[in-house]
Amino acid sequence: MNLCISSPQTSAGPATIPFEVSAAMPMISVIVPTFNRAHYLQGALETLAAQETDCRFSYEILVVDNASKDDTRTVVRRFAETSPVPVRYLYESKPGDAPPRNRGIRESHGQWLAFFDDDQFAPPRWLLSLLTAAQRHNCLVLGGPVHLDLKESVITKLSPACRSTLREMQPYRGDQPYVAGAAPGTGNLLVSRQVFDRVGLFAEDLKGGGSDWHLIQKARSEGISPWYAADAGIRHRVEPNRMTPEYFRWDATNGGVAQADTDYRQHGAAGLLMRCLLRASRSAGYLPGHLLSRIRKSVCGATQSSMICWRTTGYLRRCLTILAPDLFPQKQFHESTNFRTGRSVGVKS
Numbered sequence: 076m077n078l079c080i081s082s083p084q085t086s087a088g089p090a091t092i093p094f095e096v097s098a099a100m101p102m103i104s105v106i107v108p109t110f111n112r113a114h115y116l117q118g119a120l121e122t123l124a125a126q127e128t129d130c131r132f133s134y135e136i137l138v139v140d141n142a143s144k145d146d147t148r149t150v151v152r153r154f155a156e157t158s159p160v161p162v163r164y165l166y167e168s169k170p171g172d173a174p175p176r177n178r179g180i181r182e183s184h185g186q187w188l189a190f191f192d193d194d195q196f197a198p199p200r201w202l203l204s205l206l207t208a209a210q211r212h213n214c215l216v217l218g219g220p221v222h223l224d225l226k227e228s229v230i231t232k233l234s235p236a237c238r239s240t241l242r243e244m245q246p247y248r249g250d251q252p253y254v255a256g257a258a259p260g261t262g263n264l265l266v267s268r269q270v271f272d273r274v275g276l277f278a279e280d281l282k283g284g285g286s287d288w289h290l291i292q293k294a295r296s297e298g299i300s301p302w303y304a305a306d307a308g309i310r311h312r313v314e315p316n317r318m319t320p321e322y323f324r325w326d327a328t329n330g331g332v333a334q335a336d337t338d339y340r341q342h343g344a345a346g347l348l349m350r351c352l353l354r355a356s357r358s359a360g361y362l363p364g365h366l367l368s369r370i371r372k373s374v375c376g377a378t379q380s381s382m383i384c385w386r387t388t389g390y391l392r393r394c395l396t397i398l399a400p401d402l403f404p405q406k407q408f409h410e411s412t413n414f415r416t417g418r419s420v421g422v423k424s
Contacts, residue, residue, distance in 0.1 A: 103134040104185030108175035109193040113145040122197040135161040139175035173277035173286040190261040194312040205265040208304035215267040218259020219307030220245045236382035240326045242311045252300045258291040284414045285333035319421030323377035329412045331389025351394040358387040
């Protein structure tokens with residue numbers, strides 16, 4: 076139970092402070108975007124409301140409903156009536172992963188913004204561990220481990236790429252900066268408001284995902300290194316449809332599309348073409364393994380080789396559309412890579 080609760084700030088937000096981690100007692104705004112997951116949301120909120128602060132910070136919870144059709148609004152409002160910490164319901168009609176995050180940022184009061192998914196569980200000292208690591212290492216962006224809410228016997232049978240697809244993230248043994256090419260995801264992320272003041276919000280024009288990766292890259296360009304907080308782990312649910320070959324293929328392909336969009340924004344058409352050719356040549360070596368896995372029907376039909384080949388396919392197809400949109404519009408394919416489509420991929424009728 077959180078024994079040190081303070082009321083949320085009522086001003087438009089904290090004043091801009093020097094570009095460094097403050098040692099003063101801060102407020103954290105936990106932002107939870109959600110879409111049609113009222114059946115999971117109660118469990119997530121219960122773990123968030125039970126955070127231990129050790130009297131070192133206060134916090135609020137903002138649930139941003141991205142135009143759900145279920146009873147999300149009712150679940151949040153009922154929970155808020157008895158919650159030991161402030162809980163606010165926000166409605167964001169613009170679809171996508173970035174708009175609800177940005178709505179939460181604009182409406183929040185905290186000096187720190189924590190991002191959490193609606194299908195996760197947070198241990199009691201999750202927020203405290205993130206803040207402690209931020210103050211210890213004087214960093215402004217932090218991510219933590221994401222553990223799969225599956226039996227260990229099931230997890231060990233999955234390839235590293237499959238586990239990553241299911242949102243597992245355990246890149247390092249201890250606290251350290253993320254290396255180039257790696258970044259925390261928004262399922263377990265703490266960001267100082269100073270960062271958004273400096274680099275802007277999540278990019279809403281990245282329709283297929285990747286706005287979190289893009290934000291981290293913008294922060295890095297400003298000299299802000301993201302850190303990994305090894306003690307700040309959470310558990311991520313795995314829905315049954317995600318343990319199917321159809322879902323693994325969809326997610327890997329979608330990841331390739333999102334990466335191509337990001338590379339195009341950062342490196343332009345010439346840089347994208349060069350990376351496309353390099354990716355294709357490297358992936359050729361994984362084709363035999365991919366074909367063998369199809370013959371042997373490996374676990375979930377998704378070996379490491381298969382995941383790499385599917386991701387490359389998504390990357391190549393997106394590159395064709397970007398570089399030659401009139402010749403390769405692929406409208407139906409790109410509509411299928413919308414991040415919400417994954418909710419129905421692999422679902423048994």
